[in-house]
Amino acid sequence: MDEVDDRVKLLLDGGLSAEEIADDPMLASLAERIYGSDFLDDIGISRGATKRALVEQLSEDDILIDDLPEGDLPPLPMPGDMPPDPENLLDLEAEGGRKRILSRIVFGGIGIVTVLTNLFYGLGHFLSLCDDGHVSCTENLKLNWLDIHHISDHIAWSPVGSIGIPDIALAIIFVAILGTGFIGKRQ
Structure with a gap:
Protein backbone atom coordinates (compact mmCIF):
# COMPACT_ATOMS: atom_id res chain seq x y z
CA MET A 1 0.00 0.00 0.00
CA LEU A 58 -10.41 -4.52 -12.20
CA SER A 59 -11.54 -8.07 -11.65
CA GLU A 60 -14.04 -9.87 -9.50
CA ASP A 61 -11.43 -10.15 -6.77
CA ASP A 62 -11.14 -6.37 -6.51
CA ILE A 63 -11.06 -5.00 -2.98
CA LEU A 64 -13.57 -2.28 -3.88
CA ILE A 65 -16.40 -4.77 -4.24
CA ASP A 66 -17.98 -6.02 -1.01
CA ASP A 67 -18.85 -9.68 -0.81
CA LEU A 68 -21.99 -10.50 1.10
CA PRO A 69 -21.78 -13.62 3.26
CA GLU A 70 -23.63 -16.70 2.08
CA GLY A 71 -26.56 -18.05 4.03
CA ASP A 72 -29.03 -16.43 6.36
CA LEU A 73 -28.08 -13.30 8.19
CA PRO A 74 -28.97 -13.03 11.87
CA PRO A 75 -32.12 -10.96 12.42
CA LEU A 76 -31.67 -7.36 13.44
CA PRO A 77 -32.74 -6.50 16.98
CA MET A 78 -35.96 -4.51 17.27
CA PRO A 79 -35.57 -0.97 18.55
CA GLY A 80 -36.81 -0.24 22.04
CA ASP A 81 -38.68 3.03 21.90
CA MET A 82 -39.91 4.27 18.57
CA PRO A 83 -40.25 7.99 17.94
CA PRO A 84 -43.82 9.27 17.70
CA ASP A 85 -45.62 9.06 14.39
CA PRO A 86 -45.25 12.45 12.64
CA GLU A 87 -48.94 12.52 11.72
CA ASN A 88 -49.93 12.22 15.38
CA LEU A 89 -47.37 14.85 16.33
CA LEU A 90 -48.91 17.31 13.87
CA ASP A 91 -52.36 16.63 15.31
CA LEU A 92 -51.11 17.42 18.82
CA GLU A 93 -49.41 20.61 17.64
CA ALA A 94 -52.52 21.68 15.75
CA GLU A 95 -54.68 21.10 18.81
CA GLY A 96 -52.35 23.17 21.00
CA GLY A 97 -52.16 25.79 18.27
CA ARG A 98 -55.96 26.07 18.16
CA LYS A 99 -56.08 26.76 21.88
CA ARG A 100 -53.36 29.38 21.55
CA ILE A 101 -55.16 31.05 18.65
CA LEU A 102 -58.46 31.06 20.53
CA SER A 103 -56.79 32.50 23.64
CA ARG A 104 -55.23 35.30 21.53
CA ILE A 105 -58.61 36.16 20.05
CA VAL A 106 -60.29 36.18 23.46
CA PHE A 107 -57.48 38.13 25.17
CA GLY A 108 -57.23 40.66 22.34
CA GLY A 109 -61.01 41.09 22.22
CA ILE A 110 -61.34 41.62 25.97
CA GLY A 111 -58.42 44.07 25.89
CA ILE A 112 -59.93 46.12 23.05
CA VAL A 113 -63.34 46.21 24.76
CA THR A 114 -61.72 47.31 28.03
CA VAL A 115 -59.67 50.09 26.38
CA LEU A 116 -62.66 51.38 24.37
CA THR A 117 -64.98 51.20 27.37
CA ASN A 118 -62.49 53.16 29.42
CA LEU A 119 -62.13 55.79 26.67
CA PHE A 120 -65.80 56.39 25.90
CA TYR A 121 -67.71 55.33 29.03
CA GLY A 122 -65.12 55.22 31.79
CA LEU A 123 -64.07 52.37 34.01
CA GLY A 124 -65.01 54.58 36.96
CA HIS A 125 -68.62 53.48 36.44
CA PHE A 126 -67.51 49.92 37.26
CA LEU A 127 -64.57 50.62 39.60
CA SER A 128 -65.57 53.26 42.12
CA LEU A 129 -62.28 53.15 43.95
CA CYS A 130 -61.56 56.88 43.88
CA ASP A 131 -61.61 58.57 47.28
CA ASP A 132 -64.93 60.41 47.59
CA GLY A 133 -63.20 63.23 49.44
CA HIS A 134 -62.03 64.77 46.18
CA VAL A 135 -64.40 66.74 43.95
CA SER A 136 -63.14 65.31 40.64
CA CYS A 137 -63.85 61.67 41.58
CA THR A 138 -67.47 61.96 40.49
CA GLU A 139 -66.60 63.77 37.23
CA ASN A 140 -63.45 61.98 36.08
CA LEU A 141 -64.34 58.37 35.30
CA LYS A 142 -61.60 57.39 32.80
CA LEU A 143 -58.71 55.46 34.31
CA ASN A 144 -55.22 56.71 33.39
CA TRP A 145 -53.27 53.53 32.60
CA LEU A 146 -49.92 54.92 33.76
CA ASP A 147 -51.38 55.85 37.15
CA ILE A 148 -53.16 52.56 37.78
CA HIS A 149 -51.07 52.05 40.91
CA HIS A 150 -52.72 55.22 42.34
CA ILE A 151 -56.23 53.94 41.62
CA SER A 152 -57.65 55.24 44.90
CA ASP A 153 -56.29 58.77 44.32
CA HIS A 154 -57.86 61.40 42.10
CA ILE A 155 -54.63 61.53 40.05
CA ALA A 156 -55.42 58.19 38.40
CA TRP A 157 -58.69 59.44 36.91
CA SER A 158 -59.37 61.85 34.04
CA PRO A 159 -62.41 63.03 32.04
CA VAL A 160 -64.07 60.50 29.72
CA GLY A 161 -63.09 61.01 26.09
CA SER A 162 -59.57 62.27 26.73
CA ILE A 163 -57.17 60.12 24.73
CA GLY A 164 -53.60 59.62 25.88
CA ILE A 165 -50.54 57.83 24.55
CA PRO A 166 -51.02 54.80 26.87
CA ASP A 167 -54.58 54.40 25.54
CA ILE A 168 -53.33 54.39 21.95
CA ALA A 169 -50.44 52.03 22.78
CA LEU A 170 -52.73 49.54 24.56
CA ALA A 171 -55.25 49.69 21.70
CA ILE A 172 -52.48 48.94 19.17
CA ILE A 173 -51.14 46.07 21.28
CA PHE A 174 -54.55 44.47 21.72
CA VAL A 175 -55.41 44.91 18.02
CA ALA A 176 -52.09 43.22 17.16
CA ILE A 177 -52.85 40.31 19.50
CA LEU A 178 -56.34 40.02 18.04
CA GLY A 179 -54.92 40.19 14.51
CA THR A 180 -52.38 37.43 15.14
CA GLY A 181 -55.22 35.29 16.47
CA PHE A 182 -57.30 35.79 13.33
CA ILE A 183 -54.33 35.32 11.01
CA GLY A 184 -53.40 32.09 12.80
CA LYS A 185 -57.00 30.91 12.54
CA ARG A 186 -56.95 31.31 8.74
CA GLN A 187 -53.85 29.17 8.30
Missing part, protein backbone atom coordinates in the same frame (compact mmCIF):
# COMPACT_ATOMS: atom_id res chain seq x y z
CA ASP A 2 2.93 2.34 0.63
CA GLU A 3 4.00 2.03 -3.00
CA VAL A 4 0.51 3.06 -4.19
CA ASP A 5 0.49 5.98 -1.76
CA ASP A 6 3.91 7.11 -2.95
CA ARG A 7 2.84 6.96 -6.61
CA VAL A 8 -0.32 8.97 -5.86
CA LYS A 9 1.77 11.58 -4.02
CA LEU A 10 4.14 11.75 -6.99
CA LEU A 11 1.13 12.20 -9.30
CA LEU A 12 -0.17 15.05 -7.17
CA ASP A 13 3.27 16.65 -6.97
CA GLY A 14 3.75 16.34 -10.75
CA GLY A 15 6.74 13.99 -10.39
CA LEU A 16 5.52 11.26 -12.77
CA SER A 17 6.18 11.22 -16.49
CA ALA A 18 3.49 10.68 -19.12
CA GLU A 19 4.74 7.12 -19.73
CA GLU A 20 4.48 6.22 -16.03
CA ILE A 21 0.93 7.57 -15.91
CA ALA A 22 -0.01 5.72 -19.13
CA ASP A 23 1.44 2.44 -17.78
CA ASP A 24 -0.78 2.49 -14.68
CA PRO A 25 -4.50 2.69 -15.55
CA MET A 26 -5.44 3.61 -11.96
CA LEU A 27 -3.06 6.58 -12.02
CA ALA A 28 -4.37 7.60 -15.45
CA SER A 29 -7.93 7.51 -14.13
CA LEU A 30 -6.94 9.53 -11.06
CA ALA A 31 -5.08 12.05 -13.24
CA GLU A 32 -8.17 12.45 -15.41
CA ARG A 33 -10.37 13.02 -12.36
CA ILE A 34 -7.95 15.39 -10.65
CA TYR A 35 -6.61 17.41 -13.58
CA GLY A 36 -9.41 16.93 -16.12
CA SER A 37 -9.66 15.13 -19.44
CA ASP A 38 -7.70 17.86 -21.24
CA PHE A 39 -4.64 16.97 -19.14
CA LEU A 40 -4.50 13.45 -20.60
CA ASP A 41 -4.88 14.83 -24.13
CA ASP A 42 -2.09 17.36 -23.51
CA ILE A 43 0.41 14.72 -22.40
CA GLY A 44 -0.56 12.36 -25.22
CA ILE A 45 -2.52 9.66 -23.39
CA SER A 46 -5.66 8.29 -25.02
CA ARG A 47 -8.63 8.22 -22.67
CA GLY A 48 -10.12 5.18 -24.40
CA ALA A 49 -6.96 3.14 -23.85
CA THR A 50 -6.78 4.06 -20.16
CA LYS A 51 -10.43 3.16 -19.61
CA ARG A 52 -10.01 -0.23 -21.30
CA ALA A 53 -6.88 -0.91 -19.26
CA LEU A 54 -8.69 0.11 -16.09
CA VAL A 55 -11.59 -2.25 -16.83
CA GLU A 56 -9.15 -5.07 -17.55
CA GLN A 57 -7.27 -4.37 -14.32
